[in-house]
Amino acid sequence: MTKKTASAFPAKRFFVEMLTRDIELQDAILDLLDNCVDGAMRQNKGKSGSKKHPYKGFTAWIDFDGNSFTLKDNCGGIPRSLAEDYAFRMGRQDANRDPELPTVGVYGIGMKRAIFKMGRAATVTSQTETDEGFVVEIDSNWLTDDNNWNLPIEASPDALDRPGTIIEVTELMDGISRLLSNDTDFHKELEKAISAYYGYIIEKGFTVILNGKKVAPVQVELLFDNDSSDKKEGIIPYGYKFVSDDGISVELVVGLYKSLPTEAEEQEALVGSPTTERAGWTIVCNDRVVLYADKSRVTGWGEAGVPSYHTQFISIAGVVIFRSNDPGKLPITTTKRGIDGNSELYLNVKEHMREGMKLYTDFTNKWKGASTEQNSLKSKTAASSVESIIDMLSDRNWSKVSKGMGGTKFKPTLPTPKEDDPIKQIRFSRKKSQIALVSEYLFENSTTAAGEVGAQCFDDVLRKASK
Amino acid sequence: MSAGGSIPYHLRQNKAIERNLFVDLLMRVGRYTNISDYTYIGFGGPFLEDFKHLHSSLRISNMVSLEIEEDVFYRQTFNQPISCVSLRHENSKDFIFAHDFSEPSIVWLDYATPEIGQQLTETQRLVEKLGHGDIFKITVNANPQSLGARDGVPLHEYRASVATSRLGDYGPANIDEDDVLPKNYPGLLLSALVSASRQGLKGNPGHVLQPLTAFIYGDGQQMLTFTAIILKTEELETFEQRTRLSHWKFSCLDGKNVKSISVPSFSLKERIHVESLLPEKDAEAIIDNLGYLIGDKKSAKELMRNFVEYYRLYPWYSRIVV
Numbered sequence: 001m002t003k004k005t006a007s008a009f010p011a012k013r014f015f016v017e018m019l020t021r022d023i024e025l026q027d028a029i030l031d032l033l034d035n036c037v038d039g040a041m042r043q044n045k046g047k048s049g050s051k052k053h054p055y056k057g058f059t060a061w062i063d064f065d066g067n068s069f070t071l072k073d074n075c076g077g078i079p080r081s082l083a084e085d086y087a088f089r090m091g092r093q094d095a096n097r098d099p100e101l102p103t104v105g106v107y108g109i110g111m112k113r114a115i116f117k118m119g120r121a122a123t124v125t126s127q128t129e130t131d132e133g134f135v136v137e138i139d140s141n142w143l144t145d146d147n148n149w150n151l152p153i154e155a156s157p158d159a160l161d162r163p164g165t166i167i168e169v170t171e172l173m174d175g176i177s178r179l180l181s182n183d184t185d186f187h188k189e190l191e192k193a194i195s196a197y198y199g200y201i202i203e204k205g206f207t208v209i210l211n212g213k214k215v216a217p218v219q220v221e222l223l224f225d226n227d228s229s230d231k232k233e234g235i236i237p238y239g240y241k242f243v244s245d246d247g248i249s250v251e252l253v254v255g256l257y258k259s260l261p262t263e264a265e266e267q268e269a270l271v272g273s274p275t276t277e278r279a280g281w282t283i284v285c286n287d288r289v290v291l292y293a294d295k296s297r298v299t300g301w302g303e304a305g306v307p308s309y310h311t312q313f314i315s316i317a318g319v320v321i322f323r324s325n326d327p328g329k330l331p332i333t334t335t336k337r338g339i340d341g342n343s344e345l346y347l348n349v350k351e352h353m354r355e356g357m358k359l360y361t362d363f364t365n366k367w368k369g370a371s372t373e374q375n376s377l378k379s380k381t382a383a384s385s386v387e388s389i390i391d392m393l394s395d396r397n398w399s400k401v402s403k404g405m406g407g408t409k410f411k412p413t414l415p416t417p418k419e420d421d422p423i424k425q426i427r428f429s430r431k432k433s434q435i436a437l438v439s440e441y442l443f444e445n446s447t448t449a450a451g452e453v454g455a456q457c458f459d460d461v462l463r464k465a466s467k
Numbered sequence: 468m469s470a471g472g473s474i475p476y477h478l479r480q481n482k483a484i485e486r487n488l489f490v491d492l493l494m495r496v497g498r499y500t501n502i503s504d505y506t507y508i509g510f511g512g513p514f515l516e517d518f519k520h521l522h523s524s525l526r527i528s529n530m531v532s533l534e535i536e537e538d539v540f541y542r543q544t545f546n547q548p549i550s551c552v553s554l555r556h557e558n559s560k561d562f563i564f565a566h567d568f569s570e571p572s573i574v575w576l577d578y579a580t581p582e583i584g585q586q587l588t589e590t591q592r593l594v595e596k597l598g599h600g601d602i603f604k605i606t607v608n609a610n611p612q613s614l615g616a617r618d619g620v621p622l623h624e625y626r627a628s629v630a631t632s633r634l635g636d637y638g639p640a641n642i643d644e645d646d647v648l649p650k651n652y653p654g655l656l657l658s659a660l661v662s663a664s665r666q667g668l669k670g671n672p673g674h675v676l677q678p679l680t681a682f683i684y685g686d687g688q689q690m691l692t693f694t695a696i697i698l699k700t701e702e703l704e705t706f707e708q709r710t711r712l713s714h715w716k717f718s719c720l721d722g723k724n725v726k727s728i729s730v731p732s733f734s735l736k737e738r739i740h741v742e743s744l745l746p747e748k749d750a751e752a753i754i755d756n757l758g759y760l761i762g763d764k765k766s767a768k769e770l771m772r773n774f775v776e777y778y779r780l781y782p783w784y785s786r787i788v789v
Contacts, residue, residue: 174672175672178672182665183665183668183674183675183676183700184665184666184668184669185661185662185665185666188639188640188662191639191640192639192640194640195640195641196640215640216640216641218640218641265632268584268585277635447580
């Protein structure tokens with residue numbers, strides 16, 4: 001009997017159509033930026049650059065319209081041997097390209113997936129310091145031919161005037177062309193995403209120029225009560241730190257990023273007004289934000305005693321920073337914009353995320369409605385970046401965590417409304433026209449929030465009663 | 468709606484000018500599509516002035532007026548100047564939710580209150596319901612004072628933070644202290660309005676937003692008004708060719724540059740005198756000729772320049788005693 005073989009040969013359609021469904025355009029573009037940053041990191045290897053601004057001098061220029069997308073960088077370029085062996089392969093065999101660098105690329109799929117997500121033709125031009133430049137062209141014919149898995153690399157000695165890469169994608173897909181032509185305001189969406197997801201990297205010196213405009217970083221800042229005399233009591237973020245034997249470090253802080261919401265702010269959030277959603281958890285892996293302002297079970301909301309996210313918690317924010325020279329050990333998904341919820345490391349950290357968050361949801365609940373004293377809480381605090389908070393907390397009283405993976409934590413004592421004279425909430429309803437009338441009388445405008453009008457009425461009578 | 472009740476509507480000179488420009492714009496759009504067949508939906512106020520104007524100049528005869536104040540609604544039924552206006556005692560939010568916009572529509576949401584967050588959300592929801600050829604116009608309060616102030620926090624820093632939270636998803640990634648200065652705030656709001664409108668088109672493939680005009684004017688409060696049309700992508704070129712709006716100096720087709728159209732509040736004698744110097748003299752020469760400024764030092768020159776540029780289009784407004 002002759003032995004027959006079953007064909008396990010891959011079809012390009014699989015990569016081009018299936019993999020691209022797993023990723024949104026915005027994430028695909030961020031993937032390309034990840035490659036630029038990984039490149040910058042490789043350039044820095046072995047050099048003693050600025051520790052605070054390690055990415056200074058490295059820039060990515062992104063330009064697009066309804067016809068084409070171009071990303072240009074000066075982050076070192078793709079070495080010729082790498083281009084020949086696997087930069088254009090669908091997936092990387094060897095996961096250990098950079099054993100000593102905290103990059104995020106693991107699977108070698110980002111560039112290809114991003115290109116096919118956007119269009120059906122592309123040109124990749126690259127040049128390094130030592131190799132001569134080259135150009136690789138991918139066209140739509142190649143994409144439909146399952147027997148041809150080779151792409152010609154054309155030498156081009158003067159392809160670029162400095163080491164770097166240019167990726168140009170054309171023959172854009174219909175939906176993508178519409179997004180890139182800015183018919184639906186994608187430009188701003190992307191700018192905001194870069195500000196948030198690359199906030200930490202831009203802060204460290206990297207520059208992103210989006211359609212000619214420099215993108216400014218946005219970072220999570222938390223309130224910190226500098227006056228806290230005994231160093232433990234006051235509005236101080238909860239902290240947790242951990243370094244594993246295999247070199248993964250974790251830093252976690254959670255607290256308030258803005259003062260507790262007023263009644264009016266809560267109302268606005270309830271009717272779906274467009275508030276800036278910075279509340280929730282931001283998770284950073286090797287400087288890349290992989291999850292931004294998350295308010296779901298993934299980050300511990302609504303499980304194990306922590307309430308589900310609700311508009312009254314719009315002031316709570318937390319950040320977890322993971323670092324490792326082996327990106328495979330970080331709890332991230334292949335799209336690099338999500339968390340692997342089953343990772344043991346992450347599950348361990350999540351317990352501390354929940355503990356810190358519970359501290360602050362309880363705090364919010366206790367102070368709900370206590371508006372006068374709430375005002376006195378506001379004035380004493382200042383917003384600080386996460387890094388400076390970790391510094392500021394370092395001389396305080398950290399306790400050792402014995403269970404789980406270990407580590408140390410800082411648990412602040414948050415101010416509580418006075419126990420001997422607890423706060424009670426008063427609730428009553430009056431006609432809208434009557435509230436407007438009293439508001440006009442008290443505040444000379446008829447639009448003050450009902451709660452404030454009621455509180456002012458009470459305070460006025462209280463003043464008289466206490467005389 | 469609210470603040471509009473305090474200044475007699477027909478005496479707001481700059482608003483009247485803006486309204487004339489709106490009619491002018493619709494006439495130009497009329498070269499592309501039959502504007503008389505459109506349904507006009509707006510906030511008429513106690514006198515339904517706009518309705519009368521649009522009916523007489525463009526023969527629009529399907530009209531819907533929305534009003535939330537009960538007394539103003541009764542005044543409308545008393546004042547109703549033409550019979551083809553359907554008066555509704557309803558707010559715009561509920562109306563947009565319920566109405567299906569099956570007829571070609573011109574919608575003017577002329578907001579007087581400063582709740583910009585809700586107004587942007589409403590703009591997005593409106594655009595979600597509009598189709599090819601529909602025109603909408605949004606007027607919002609563009610006075611940065613509406614962002615408020617807080618003791619102990621530097622004014623512009625505070626206003627930038629309030630603007631960041633109010634504009635939310637519609638605002639740019641970063642709003643800094645310059646953006647909330649009176650001269651820049653209208654531009655910030657315009658970008659948010661354009662953003663809200665474009666986001667409203669997400670579920671409507673093959674359609675684009677074509678901004679038409681963006682003006683600031685003030686009769687007391689600084690207001691921004693933005694007008695745009697929804698078009699099928701393949702119709703853009705025909706629209707441009709027929710309307711020739713790129714040759715009209717009041718247009719704002721890129722949705723970026725706001726034009727100020729406020730003019731000085733002249734006395735009758737002043738206006739006749741100034742017009743007698745035009746078109747030969749420029750704003751500086753006219754101010755020299757008068758020997759004094761009309762309006763405060765900061766804005767008088769700009770107001771005069773606006774008048775010099777557009778005087779032929781400005782209507783005469785004067786008081787008559789009956």
